[in-house]
Amino acid sequence: MADDALDAARADPKGLIRESFRIDGITLGECRTIFLDWALSLPDGVAPAEAMRAVLDLYAPDGAGGRRDHPMVTVLSEGLAAAARAPVRRGGRAGRFAQ
Template sequence: MTELIQAIDQRGLIRDSYVIEGISAGECRSIFLDWALFEDHDMPQADRIKALLDHYGATAPDHPMTDVLTAALETPTAPKRRGGRKGRVG
């Protein structure tokens, strides 16, 4: 598993975020965005995030990066649009 994690997180951004004492959720989101935009890998991103969660999240379930990784897997729901008069009036 370590080789897979090293391949997924080549620059060690996610790994380092788990080591930083007192890191905030905002800092974790920034690190995650940097990782997501610049890490190049053949594996689908959702699978990479799941592997990172399995590796790091199991030992640090309350860490802000675990929350960020978990949120990244959640698919946003599209807002429901109401058409016609009910959509305008309420």
């Protein structure tokens, strides 16, 4: 159990994601605002994608009483999808001029 507490402490240091799941009627926009604050509060050395997976597993596991349709799940899923896309570096001439 102590390992779970440590994981939660590193993945959600301020408890922002946990609290977002407790707010009745929270909107997608409010979840995005909370997500930004959460992302900025991650400790050094914690990969955002790993933290997103951890908080999804902690606070919205599959079949957890309908939590998968919560707006924060949408925001976290969008974040994971964006993190999965490899960044494209455009250096040299291609980076300075449109093709």
